[in-house]
Amino acid sequence: MTDELDDLRQAMDAATPAPDARRRAADLALASKNFAALQGSQDDTRQTSVGTRWGLLNGVKMMLNTMTTRGGLTATTALVAAGLLLILPGDRDLLSPPGPAPGSAIVSDEVLQAPLTLAEDAETFAAEPMVLQRSIAKTADLPAAGGRTRIAEPGLSVVRTLPAPVPEATSEEFASAEANPLQITSETPVSTFSVDVDTFSYSLVRDSLTNGRLPDPKVVRIEEMVNYFTYDYAAPDGDAPFRPTVSVSQTPWNPDTRLVHIGLQGTLPSVEDRPPLNLVFLIDTSGSMNQSDKLPLLVQSFRLMLGQLRPTDEVSIVAYAGSAGEVLAPTSASERDIILAALDSLQAGGATGGEAGLVQAYRTAESMTDDGEVSRVILATDGDFNVGLSDPDALKDFIADRRDSGTYLSVLGFGRGNLDDATMQALAQNGNGTAAYIDTLAEAQKVLSDQLTGALFPIADDVKIQVEFNPAQIAEYRLIGYETRALRREDFNNDAVDAGEIGAGHSVTALYEVTPVGSPARLSDPLRYALPEETAQSDELGFLRLRYKAPGESVSRLIEQPIAPGVDTPGDNGFAAAIAGFGQLLRNSPYTGSWTMQNAIDAAVATRGEDTFGYRAEAIRLMRLAQSLMQR
Numbered sequence: 224m225t226d227e228l229d230d231l232r233q234a235m236d237a238a239t240p241a242p243d244a245r246r247r248a249a250d251l252a253l254a255s256k257n258f259a260a261l262q263g264s265q266d267d268t269r270q271t272s273v274g275t276r277w278g279l280l281n282g283v284k285m286m287l288n289t290m291t292t293r294g295g296l297t298a299t300t301a302l303v304a305a306g307l308l309l310i311l312p313g314d315r316d317l318l319s320p321p322g323p324a325p326g327s328a329i330v331s332d333e334v335l336q337a338p339l340t341l342a343e344d345a346e347t348f349a350a351e352p353m354v355l356q357r358s359i360a361k362t363a364d365l366p367a368a369g370g371r372t373r374i375a376e377p378g379l380s381v382v383r384t385l386p387a388p389v390p391e392a393t394s395e396e397f398a399s400a401e402a403n404p405l406q407i408t409s410e411t412p413v414s415t416f417s418v419d420v421d422t423f424s425y426s427l428v429r430d431s432l433t434n435g436r437l438p439d440p441k442v443v444r445i446e447e448m449v450n451y452f453t454y455d456y457a458a459p460d461g462d463a464p465f466r467p468t469v470s471v472s473q474t475p476w477n478p479d480t481r482l483v484h485i486g487l488q489g490t491l492p493s494v495e496d497r498p499p500l501n502l503v504f505l506i507d508t509s510g511s512m513n514q515s516d517k518l519p520l521l522v523q524s525f526r527l528m529l530g531q532l533r534p535t536d537e538v539s540i541v542a543y544a545g546s547a548g549e550v551l552a553p554t555s556a557s558e559r560d561i562i563l564a565a566l567d568s569l570q571a572g573g574a575t576g577g578e579a580g581l582v583q584a585y586r587t588a589e590s591m592t593d594d595g596e597v598s599r600v601i602l603a604t605d606g607d608f609n610v611g612l613s614d615p616d617a618l619k620d621f622i623a624d625r626r627d628s629g630t631y632l633s634v635l636g637f638g639r640g641n642l643d644d645a646t647m648q649a650l651a652q653n654g655n656g657t658a659a660y661i662d663t664l665a666e667a668q669k670v671l672s673d674q675l676t677g678a679l680f681p682i683a684d685d686v687k688i689q690v691e692f693n694p695a696q697i698a699e700y701r702l703i704g705y706e707t708r709a710l711r712r713e714d715f716n717n718d719a720v721d722a723g724e725i726g727a728g729h730s731v732t733a734l735y736e737v738t739p740v741g742s743p744a745r746l747s748d749p750l751r752y753a754l755p756e757e758t759a760q761s762d763e764l765g766f767l768r769l770r771y772k773a774p775g776e777s778v779s780r781l782i783e784q785p786i787a788p789g790v791d792t793p794g795d796n797g798f799a800a801a802i803a804g805f806g807q808l809l810r811n812s813p814y815t816g817s818w819t820m821q822n823a824i825d826a827a828v829a830t831r832g833e834d835t836f837g838y839r840a841e842a843i844r845l846m847r848l849a850q851s852l853m854q855r
Contacts, residue, residue: 233634242340247361323759337550338424359516395641398648400706407747408694415715417708417722418487418686418731420677421651422670423636423644425451426660428809428822429683429841430639432848438809444642445806449732452838453800455795456488456730463782465725465747469767470791475800476807476818482702483690483735483786484796486766491728492735497680500536500599501553501591505584506569507604507673509544513571516662521603522566523634529563531675532793539587540565542572543580553591577604581621588630599631599679602650606636606643613812623721629775631724631744635670636660648707655684655724675835683771685722687717688733691763698739698745701814703803714836715770718779725771734803737764737812762788797830798839807845814837820850 224417245369347804350364431438440451468486504525512518532538533556540551540562584600592598622632632654633646651658657678670678687710692700714720727733738745760802769782793800805823824846831839 242296263572275506281563287475288324289724295567299759347447353470353489359845363397366729387810395639396643397439397441398707399646400709402810403702403704403706403709405699405701405746405814407699408692408697409750412694413545413689413691413712414700414735415687415712416687416702416705416733418688418725418733419448419705419708420725420729420731421447421648421658422451423447423648423658423660424594426666427644428663429845430660430662432845432852435852440810442826443806443809444704444707444792445803445810446733447709448728448806449704449734449799449802452798452842454486454732454799455832456486459490463780464771465686466771467769467782467784469786470796471764471786471789472791472793472796472800474582475793475797475822476815477736477802480736480738480744481790482581482796482800483737483764485688485690485733486796487686487725487731487769489677489725489727489729489731491676492680497676497727499596500530500532500679501588501596502536502538502679503584503591503600504538504540504566505580505602506540506542506550507544507577507580507602508542508569508571509574510572511605511641511704512638514638514640516606517568518571520535520570520661520667521637523664524661525566525603526563526673527664527667528671529559531672532685537591538562538725540590541580542569542586543577543583544571545581545588546845547583549583549587553587577619585625585628585630589628592629597631597680598629599633600654601633601635602647603635603637603810604647605638605641606647619649619653619788622650626653626655626676626721628672631679633678634655635657651671652708652723653721655721656683657726669836673727675728680727681724681774682727682729685718685720685775686731686771687715687720687722688727689768689770690735690765690786691768692737693761693763695739695761696764698735698740698742698749699747700735703734703736703807705733715768718772718777721772724812732799733798747802747842764788774843793830795832796832798832801826801830802842803848805842809849820846820853 294295318703321647321766344643379799421444424442424444427442430450431442456468457466464598465487468488470484470486472482472484474480484519506518506521508518512521512751529538536777537553538551538556539549539553541547542550550569551562554561556562583603588598588600626632632650633656634651634654636642636644636647636658637660647658650656659666659678661670689712708723710720765786767784770779772779801823804818804826805820808818808820808823824843827839827843827846831843834840837842
């Protein structure tokens with residue numbers, strides 16, 4: 224045993240170079256220079272891929288365990304002695320295994336033919352993150368994020384880590400339109416639009432902000448942000464399935480204008496009174512769904528939903544990729560294990576045959592439906608319809624032809640990258656359903672568990688709102704949001720024109736910013752030759768009309784009421800105004816003037832009110848994130 228240790232000691236002595244004072248001084252000077260260059264902020268934070276399995280000590284241990292002969296032990300010990308590493312803090316990923324995360328580097332012992340001097344790259348290297356490494360190889364080619372790193376001189380290497388690559392451009396498409404323009408009341412006194420209770424946009428905004436980037440203004444649909452929250456509206460007290468509440472308050476971002484706040488509150492039947500429910504889960508299993516925030520999150524989300532169903536409800540599963548097929552025949556919701564096993568069996572792969580999937584899902588839903596039951600197809604996808612009907616207009620016609628059967632279509636979006644928001648909006652709006660984006664399991668809990676009744680059980684179809692403003696009282700007005708839901712004036716009385724739906728217990732909110740006659744906030748000059756107004760003696764600000772159809776009916780019903788003058792305290796409505804202001808700031812609206820994100824935060828905090836599940840607190844956190852990103 225002593226002989227072996229002596230042999231090992233002699234091998235180490237032979238492999239260890241003699242002290243070189245000049246080289247030591249030069250190395251220390253270079254290390255100091257590179258260390259100084261690393262101080263301060265860098266343009267990009269370098270990602271790492273280090274794992275405990277591939278740490279330095281574990282790597283040496285693996286090498287020693289593999290080479291156990293005396294010769295192997297001697298040789299590897301000599302290599303360790305000659306190849307000691309000097310690694311600056313935060314750069315341990317140099318010893319990561321192949322397949323680094325973007326921005327990491329791997330040590331390679333490939334020898335270059337043309338060594339470079341330190342002087343050649345001194346200026347280039349000084350401006351970038353670096354580590355120093357003693358190496359046996361005089362020169363080496365180190366792949367780092369797809370680039371080539373060059374070693375300075377024998378025995379001393381400068382390893383340059385390149386910034387993480389920019390993500391490839393996505394194919395995302397969003398349903399957006401230019402913000403509603405300011406209308407002059409004397410010229411255009413009537414505003415008409417379809418209601419909307421989708422929340423898709425709010426979740427997309429949250430996804431962008433929590434990932435450290437401001438959302439594209441095209442993503443921001445203000446009405447969907449406002450309608451993400453519930454408000455304290457009066458419950459229906461008559462035969463109508465919902466009740467309108469109208470109030471007028473001062474505009475937070477302009478003290479010389481007013482906000483006309485229109486709220487609709489739907490009735491909420493008891494759980495015992497709701498009809499049996501037939502659900503067809505239409506699930507996208509194409510290759511693009513093979514990401515953790517897509518198909519796996521989708522399956523988890525539907526698991527939550529199953530807990531809210533009753534034994535009288537039925538579930539079927541249709542999956543589609545290159546072709547469509549029925550994964551699960553109609554099954555009682557009480558057979559939970561069978562349904563879960565079918566969900567867990569889904570795998571992603573292939574192209575996206577959206578048309579075939581829709582055809583199969585509607586066929587299945589029709590076979591499940593009996594009188595008095597509610598049937599709904601729930602399409603869960605990342606929105607990439609690249610096989611079959613991929614044009615939104617063609618999909619619109621396809622869905623419109625089938626909605627009269629009484630089967631509703633709702634859309635759930637998952638993941639980012641190729642999200643086709645425009646197509647998904649066309650499907651939901653024309654399928655008598657709603658659209659939501661599921662970015663977290665908490666959002667799935669909100670949409671598919673807490674608000675399941677409102678999401679799946681309609682109480683009013685084709686709901687339209689029309690407001691006629693009094694030009695004697697209101698000089699100008701603009702509807703905040705609802706750009707993609709605009710209707711022509713004549714569409715209001717045309718029962719053949721499709722509009723939005725209201726679900727059980729749902730609330731709908733719409734906001735108009737109005738400029739009173741004589742207000743200094745007026746942006747247009749009054750007409751010199753304006754005709755006398757017949758309404759000059761009326762103090763009404765306007766007149767509200769609502770049309771809706773009872774589910775299954777083809778003739779609409781009308782609700783009317785005047786908009787009374789006077790200014791109320793914002794109360795719970797103030798939070799809706801704060802969210803509307805938040806959305807306008809994200810869209811760079813010219814109408815918010817000098818109002819800032821801090822003003823929006825203050826307004827939201829002051830009117831947060833009761834917040835049982837913390838949704839409003841989350842919105843305030845998002846405002847703060849947006850404020851920081853705007854200042855960056």
